[in-house]
Amino acid sequence: MAITCFIRYQIDPFQHAAFSRYATAWGRIIPRCGGDLIGYFLPHEGTNDVAWGLISFEDMAAYERYRAALKADGEGRRNFEMAQTQRFILREERSWLAGIPATLNQAREVAT
Template structure:
């Protein structure tokens, strides 16, 4: 059963660019470690302190394999340490969601 880890970050709005660099690093790290990165998202309008990250996995076993690889990844460890040192993430919440078949990765269709 495909699942998505939905991460909600409360960030320091004055350190938005630090979070951007953190997210961009995950763009390299997550796929290399076995996750399907759906994306990281910064606030654009409205609330200026909530960001999101979405990572897909084939199942929980795939997630556990990813975690083991991630723990051994030097760039992954460095990225976690950067966030702790710079404190641009104030709070992080994770939710696990079951993907609804036929709705994930649907390409945009142009109206005739």
């Protein structure tokens, strides 16, 4: 994973189910359009109006190809429209991160 788009969502805390449906649809759409979906995350404890989405790409060129595929994807367009209509996303912020390879996917050690 060369770059990861880290999306922070401020969501309506009373519409977690709607955000979950939105994220679940991306679970089909994002891989089909060329992104490596790490996952979407809803609040569990603490702050109840912040959710996260993480999607990785080989590089920015791969991201641009993904964006073009996403614009042409009917299910993707419908998912965006559903979010706009239902207004469960109040704000969205994107940051681009580069992972430190030696720290990625490190499983915990199991005591024997």
